[in-house]
Amino acid sequence: MLQLFTTNLAALLVIRIALGMAIAVEYTVGTALLMEWVPAKRYFRYQTYLLAYWAIGYFAAYLVGTFTTGFGDRTWQVILASSAIVSTLAGLQRLVVRQPESPRWLASKGRIIEAINLVHRYVGEDYTVHPAPQVEVKKGAWRMLFSKKYRRRTLVGGLFYACQTLPFFGISIFLPILMENMNVTNPLVTQLLYYALMIAGVLVGIVLSNHLPRRYFLIGTFLASAAFLLVLSIWHQAPLALTLILLSLFSLTISAALVMDYAYPNELFDASIRTSGVGMCIAISRIGAVAGTFMLPIISNAWGSQAIFIICGTVLLIGGIICYQWAPETSLRFAKHNRNTINEPSGSRVTSSRYSDSTID
Template identity: 45%
Template sequence: MAIILGQFTCGYAIEISGTAVTEAQKYITIPDVWVGLIGAGTLIGLAGSLLVGKLSDKVGRRRLLMLNMYLLALISLGQLFTSNLLATFLMRVLVGLMIAVDYTAGNTLLIEWLPLKESGRFQSHLVIYWTLGFIAGYAASAFITGFDSMTWKLMMVSPAVFALITAVFRSVAKLPTSPSWLVNQGKPQAAQKVIRKNLGHKWGLSDKQKDAGKTADASFSWTVVFTRKYLRNTSVGGVFYAAQSFTFFGISIFLPILVGQMGITDTKMVGYLYNGSMLVGVLLGIVVFNRLSRRQFLIGDFALSAVCLLLLGFWRTMPTQLELVVFSLFSVLLSAGLVMDYAYTSELFDSSVRGTGVGMVVTFSRIGAAAGTFLLPIITTSMSVQMAMLICGVLLSFAGLFSLVLAPETSRKHLARKMESGAGVHNAPLQH
């Protein structure tokens, strides 16, 4: 529940910024560059996932997760007291940095408390709660009204409510330390103790984890994820996540601007249709995730999503109703791919470098997300919405081809075969 609440809060905090900026434009003049920067601020802060990931491998996942939501609430409240564009941008960056803790340390802590057979399934479900938070952020804008020039500030502040709820819950629930992290610190006895305290005496470390604890070395550079052992996985994770994030956040956060440029007047109706399609896509993605291999899912999702956007980009005279159908289908397809974000990125790295590896991949993704959020409204305004769709379609096509050539298979059946031969990653330290 502590991780679920964090995911909901993260989704809400990311979405609400775009709606708030759109509302702010009714009362203050905001140049296109600042619209993009403030909208992308949270995602720029999320690029700090690299530092957070490395820090979580050094000091532990639990310590960061016990603090970040309190800070997120405090920073969000600070946005109530300024209309300065630079100050607002910097606070959004700090909000993103706090969210980065949940993206890296939270995801890592969860997978390290789950048995191997359950980790992929549970992680694929996390995106449901993130999506619900994202949709709640869009829906909240319909209720935070009637405050004139304060309306957009209240939208920016509103994530503080969910952040505080999450922070208090984590304090009361007392998150346990990751057993894998303790093993990698050379403390297998402490790991055994925390497992038995939280799960009972029937559970304990696997023999491989006990042996690993004897030779554990907690000191390594973040550049380890670019060594020969991890470079392929780091590259695939970075490219797939960055391309997906560029398109998803660029379109989702500034949906009213894009829809308006498409000539559709009822932007709220399209917004609800888009967000509803997003939830359908995530639920569909979870079903497909458990039936296809990771490679098949990744490549197929990119290919189909790209086709939708290229169709919207090239067919400039497409009838409005068909345009809505294709746009909704795109939302379903791309949202289905979000299911891969948590499970696949974690599976690409073993537990000794997982925090750093996931942090690096998330950093790449946030660079992509920030670029999309910054560039797409500018491209849409200065050129056309069709050009924005074409750019996103080409990027998704490239990511699909890159995955086709290099993406490793990490699904449970494949991992089980590797584990039997003594290879593979250790997603969980537990055995019954």
């Protein structure tokens, strides 16, 4: 709400940074908590649902920003402060419906009886929590993320995320500027189509990700998205209809790829270090978000939309190469058939002394 009452740039910057920090906590803890509450066979599906809701909210934010008018010079303040409405609703819901603690986290701390009682209450009497060796990682969690065991997972989780967020935010946020540079005659309709296809792409991604190995899904969506943008960048005089088709295909593909943003980083780490690992992946990914938000409009003004397509297409190509070289397969359904695998992710029915985690079966 403070955004409604300030026009001071420094104060607005402080407010926006505070909002960003709060949202970062939500990204990190919310996805990990969901994964640690859902039974093993269902957690990936629930993570993809979470992303689908995120896409709907993102589209709603675009609609609010586009159609909120009539407040004169204060319109931008009203648009920014409108987020207080959904924030208040979410806050009230969490005050009324208390979120129980993660049973896997409780089990990892030796509070197994408390964990089992919570599972019986909220999941069902047929489910239980398997105890696991207690692992103390409070002081060494961040160092462990770059240890020999976790180094590749941390870098892959952060870099694939960053290579997605730069073109996604860069193109979607500044789509009106790109439409103007491309001389699109009806930019509003094109933008609405783009965002509608984004939601459709998330739904397509949910379906495909349940039938394809994680590793191949990541590589395929990166390379396909890169191809669409690089064709746009090379073919300067492409017919407008073909340009819109390629842009629509890009929207479908990049949004389908988003279903991995929540699920894949959570699968890369054991429960004892998962929140720190996911937090680090998100922190690395914000480099791409910042670059897409601040650099691309400057580049667009200097060199036009073609330069944007070249940069974003190149970043996506780099993301595909990174995943091809280093991304491990984390799906138990496909991992045993793939040489690029890691230890069993949390949620597996496989338990062993080398795997310090607990599962809900």
